[in-house]
Amino acid sequence: MDRIVNTSMSEKESVSFDEFLVLISQHYTQDEISKIIRAYHLADQLHAGAFRQSGEPYIVHPISVSYILAELVGADCDTICAGLLHDTIEDTEITKEEIEAMFGHDVACLVDGVTRISKLNFSSKTEERMANTRKILISMATDIRIILIKLADRLHNMRTLQYKTLEKQRENSCETMEVYAPIAYMLGVYRIKNELEDLSFYYLESEVYQMLCEKMEKIKENSESCIEEMLDKIDCILNDHGVSSEVKVRMKNIYGIYHRLVQSRKELGSGRSFLTLDKELDQKLLKIHDLLSFKIMVDEVDECYLLLRPIHQAYKPFHGRMKDYIASPKTNMYQSLHTTVFGPSNRLVQMQIRTFQMDQVASFGLATYWNIHQGNAREKMQEEFKKRCPFYQSLLEIDREFVDNYDFVNHVKNELLSEMIYVYASTGEIIGLPKGSTAIDFAYQMGKELGNTMVSAVVNDQMVPVNYVLQKKDRVQIVTDPYANGPKLEWLNQAKTTHAKQMIKQFLPK
Numbered sequence: 436m437d438r439i440v441n442t443s444m445s446e447k448e449s450v451s452f453d454e455f456l457v458l459i460s461q462h463y464t465q466d467e468i469s470k471i472i473r474a475y476h477l478a479d480q481l482h483a484g485a486f487r488q489s490g491e492p493y494i495v496h497p498i499s500v501s502y503i504l505a506e507l508v509g510a511d512c513d514t515i516c517a518g519l520l521h522d523t524i525e526d527t528e529i530t531k532e533e534i535e536a537m538f539g540h541d542v543a544c545l546v547d548g549v550t551r552i553s554k555l556n557f558s559s560k561t562e563e564r565m566a567n568t569r570k571i572l573i574s575m576a577t578d579i580r581i582i583l584i585k586l587a588d589r590l591h592n593m594r595t596l597q598y599k600t601l602e603k604q605r606e607n608s609c610e611t612m613e614v615y616a617p618i619a620y621m622l623g624v625y626r627i628k629n630e631l632e633d634l635s636f637y638y639l640e641s642e643v644y645q646m647l648c649e650k651m652e653k654i655k656e657n658s659e660s661c662i663e664e665m666l667d668k669i670d671c672i673l674n675d676h677g678v679s680s681e682v683k684v685r686m687k688n689i690y691g692i693y694h695r696l697v698q699s700r701k702e703l704g705s706g707r708s709f710l711t712l713d714k715e716l717d718q719k720l721l722k723i724h725d726l727l728s729f730k731i732m733v734d735e736v737d738e739c740y741l742l743l744r745p746i747h748q749a750y751k752p753f754h755g756r757m758k759d760y761i762a763s764p765k766t767n768m769y770q771s772l773h774t775t776v777f778g779p780s781n782r783l784v785q786m787q788i789r790t791f792q793m794d795q796v797a798s799f800g801l802a803t804y805w806n807i808h809q810g811n812a813r814e815k816m817q818e819e820f821k822k823r824c825p826f827y828q829s830l831l832e833i834d835r836e837f838v839d840n841y842d843f844v845n846h847v848k849n850e851l852l853s854e855m856i857y858v859y860a861s862t863g864e865i866i867g868l869p870k871g872s873t874a875i876d877f878a879y880q881m882g883k884e885l886g887n888t889m890v891s892a893v894v895n896d897q898m899v900p901v902n903y904v905l906q907k908k909d910r911v912q913i914v915t916d917p918y919a920n921g922p923k924l925e926w927l928n929q930a931k932t933t934h935a936k937q938m939i940k941q942f943l944p945k
Contacts, residue, residue, distance in 0.1 A: 475519050890915065
């Protein structure tokens with residue numbers, strides 16, 4: 436069994452072409468490598484003489500973006516080529532048609548999809564930014580690879596943000612926190628999500644970030660004996676059951692810790708002041724149930740459940756902290772068994788038990804399909820995105836509803852990229868809804884007919900009105916009447932989601 440202590444990511448800012456070449460030579464065929472090298476030479480030629488604000492030649496940026504795509508998400512050859520060429524249409528004289536002639540239709544469409552709209556007459560920088568954000572968001576409906584390129588682009592830009600002005604640092608960090616980190620979470624690309632959050636948090640709240648980093652370093656030092664003791668015991672459990680496995684030890688990312696502390700206060704706006712003045716912060720950090728996590732990876736699903744009993748025999752479970760995301764996966768495909776236990780000295784420790792494939796999905800989400808499905812990965816990714824992700828249909832509905840780019844982006848932020856709650860249908864299905872959603876939103880999420888015939892709801896065995904605001908972990912059942920007169924006009928103000936409002940408008944007379 437391998438022991439890997441995995442803390443927060445610490446990647447270098449940029450990579451050279453030689454480093455990139457070493458990486459791709461391990462994962463791509465000779466024909467694919469030749470195509471990627473051709474894309475590099477074209478990008479190098481087109482960006483010749485251009486420099487980044489760091490003083491580096493501009494070509495370092497597309498190389499680094501493509502390195503992230505190859506290393507973190509195992510992207511296909513066309514996506515790697517598009518990563519190398521992603522700024523060429525925007526910043527040079529080459530056209531989409533010329534790229535298509537040299538590299539094919541897919542590469543040209545991917546490059547065009549990432550290209551900013553900058554040649555139109557916008558009245559302000561804000562209007563231009565909103566139009567470009569809309570273009571990127573809508574691109575997910577046609578090719579999910581476009582947003583993955585954009586996430587890699589944003590990640591490298593955030594890694595090199597120190598060369599920007601303070602105003603740009605805050606602007607980019609806010610946008611990253613509001614748009615790109617939530618999209619990474621929605622697609623299940625946790626590796627990118629966590630780093631985007633931490634980098635943004637560093638620039639937005641540097642004092643709190645540094646303070647939490649220092650405290651976490653001390654906690655890591657003080658956790659070494661606990662980790663070693665638990666690793667030895669987990670070793671014995673795995674050996675006794677003859678299970679082939681790998682164990683990783685993870686500390687929660689800095690922004691995740693901050694967010695958990697603020698949530699516990701339920702005062703999101705006062706996070707900075709109460710953290711810097713809190714004399715009991717060290718104790719509160721240790722009470723975060725998933726501050727320290729052991730990820731146990733095995734070959735088969737049955738082995739996940741098999742190991743749960745001996746782990747609970749070795750370490751008493753913390754009541755109410757057992758979650759089965761294998762039977763009920765998250766909407767971003769995440770699967771794992773979670774249980775929080777009392778470790779040495781009653782230290783709270785989370786155990787995550789999953790298969791190796793589940794661990795790949797947990798780190799890279801939809802991008803894992805490049806490894807699983809190889810040649811037809813793109814089609815499978817798109818199909819899975821449409822089927823599993825409620826974001827997809829809601830995004831198209833918001834696009835149809837709002838012509839103005841500002842209204843569109845704000846509705847996407849508030850409805851799809853803001854904090855979500857997860858509630859349970861009577862069937863046990865987990866339903867994700869934006870925070871503030873009511874029973875009306877739940878009903879229409881479950882089906883148009885259910886919404887149109889609802890008269891009330893039962894939440895946690897209590898009868899509630901249709902405008903009841905749902906809370907996370909609520910158990911919800913809709914009460915219907917086939918002879919009901921349908922949705923009421925006031926429901927338009929009581930529903931939060933665009934989907935529910937559109938269904939109500941379809942039913943009501945004009």
